[in-house]
Amino acid sequence: MTSKPSPSQKMTDPVRRLPVPAAAAPPPERARAFADTLAEAKGKHVLIALRGHPDPDGIASAMAQAHIAQRCGVGQTTIGYCHELSHRENRALVKLLGVELRKIKSVKDVGNVDFLSFVDAYDVDPDLADTDGIEVLTIVDHHRAPTPPKARFVDLRLDVGATATIFVEYLEQLAPLDSEVEDDQRIATALMHGLSTDTDDFMLARAGDFRAAAEIIEVCDRDLLADLSRRLIAPSAMDVMARALASLVVRRNFAMAGIGFVSEGDRDTIAQAADFLVRREDIDTVVVYGVVGDRFIEGSLRTHSPSVDPSAWLEQAFGYDDKGRPYGGGRRDKGGFRIPIGFLGRSTDRAQLWTLVEHAMRSALLRMVGDEPATGVLVQTV
Template sequence: MVSRLVLGCGSVGRALVSALADRRGSVLVCCENEHRIETLRSDRVAARRADPTDPETFDGVARPVDIVVVAADDPAVNRAATDLVREHYPDAFVLAYAGKEPSAEVRMEIETLADRTIDGEATVAGDLMERIGEASMRPRRLRRVLRSVDGSLAVVTHDNPDPDAIASALALCEIARTTGREADICYFGDITHQENRALVNVLDVDLRKLEPGDIDDYGGIALVDHSRPGVNDQLPEDTPVDVLIDHHPPRAPVEARFVDLRSDVGATSTLLVEYLRQLGIDVEETVATALLYGIRVDTDDFRREVSTVDFEAAAFLMPYTDESVLERIATPSMSAETLQTMARAISNREVRGSVLVSHIADLHERDALAQSADQLLDIEGVRTTLVYGIIDGTVYCSGRTRGANLDIGETLRDAFDQIGSGGGHADMAGAQIPLGLLGESDEDELTDIVHDLIVERFFAAIEARPSVRSAGPFAEDDGDGSGSARG
């Protein structure tokens, strides 16, 4: 619940308190005007008589405080109160009114101390509320949670992390260190995709590969680029999470002390850029280069699910990045084994209308699935691909779609959530299905069983989605993006 403290209640303060009273969260008003205090109390607003410039005023205020509004009419009072607020509530968002006819010096001092300033009485309450919205509070709430962690922080990516996950974890570690907390980038699985390996090697990113039980070494847990422990990571499902930052829409409710889930941006890296900017943290070349590459990869070079915020984040990062390093990361050599794996996926393809399914036998690298799914999408007439393979008793799937009336993330959730887990974006997603006792079958029998399971559930999920039924998922491509239904 958001906690708000209002210091002083002049003309601007009265307008703001009226707007705050109807919002969720608590409000406490402290001012010296006894008549105004009685009026506020009659309106069921918590208020007490106190001097906003007296340090003892803060002794009786419960912590933490998320937002402090300094809103007396006297510029000198507001200047002194804002200074005290910064001392007592360093993580709070501070909105300060400059007061009536402030001098240029006082105005400048208030602007230096506050996060946002109010220039005049004409400012309406709606505008004031906009200035202290959720987006403005997030960075300070994040910093407060990080400071409260008892020990070092494990910033856990999803299994086999991609550039967006690695870059986001790198940035969050930097933010944690500004609060005095040591932090490590942690992951389960392997980093096998050549571009992901290049990112780690060229930028010399330090990551810790976790084994069961290693997480007990940390006093706090953060998840980036995924949102549920035990789903696409190997943490116990009941692991308490301190910080969660992700841009994927969750299938089920998520829990953490601090949660930032925004599916309207193209990359988690974009969200971390916002925190770095709002907290005034200098962005080093390594962090900036990683974040820009994370945004580029997850938005397919700004062609997929990209938002205005992604472009703004990229523009902010550009002056701090090394273009030659980006080029080295983006164009690594591809191993012969990866090429052979992709060739097997092409050879094993099964096409129904515009939907292609393939499998990779003897799979060694999970990232080969994503690369194959991307490449197969370039086949003429194919708009949706699903490629799967088996590693260590688990079936891994990677799906892609382009120019189709299909949300591949929701489709994989519908198909595989009951027997494993699946999800992602509208045009790119993945799934994991543990084999369990099926893994004891002989190789040929297992191949047939898995193929029937994946194909039947995938196509059944496609046919069950109403928007897809109306568009015709198995239509023949006639070259102009339309199609005719096929039985």
């Protein structure tokens, strides 16, 4: 007679063997509407314009849209971006999967474009030139937009943790991925990596994200996915973390840190420092900021507080540009902001420039937590 396994033996069983309740398939209407809209660009050139510094969720979603667009008869699809692939992990994604991305400053850099599409964003990158007069064909995103975005097709969902989740649903309905096809493996691997990174290794995943992961896991290249998931910390990130710790200011359960000047290629180290600092046990919200490339004040917010909406919090802290677009945005647990410093970036006195930035940032952040900043530059650290 076979004995029953002990509780400790059960705990060592692979997670994938655990019974998972079957989830109802998502309704196909949105996927069909997406395909119908892409079909309107049959024989045309669509530019999928990524906003900001491309991340795994955006890159994977763009790959999935290009795959579906080809099936729908779109003549040409280009994936373009304006800002550096600044994180080692993102550069590895592009290199290992052989993703074709074009770094551009103007739509004209990729020739005649008939339509724009946005994935993992609801608006065009403000640094992308010559977009006026080009119609936006599709918008697929999971971030909250301050105003309803405009396009022929809009799928904006706040109940998923990644845009990749939405594209897994589209693929399931329109063009199921085949584990025997190399190109399909690449797309599935990218989508799984995008899902994982945007949900913090599924710690923040919703039901739809888990369902999407289950749908594509058997199509992924497991070895390649493991390579992508090795998140090594670069020496430059260690340096930024040290600077953040040295300048840390704590007010009750809120913390902020200015890390000075960082290069364009290292701007993601700001987010890594925020991810590190929010793990401190006596704080639930942290903001880390610095001057990137002598052109922008960039920062990252991380929070465990259920009362902090990162997008609304950052909008209130830093306001809007002259076109009414917020300088900051985010989702449930994280956010980011980017504020141009204009002609001040030409200053040759970097110490004086940082003094001005530090004073402005700390004043704005202290007001958000109910503390009036002291006269002059606040220098108290913890």
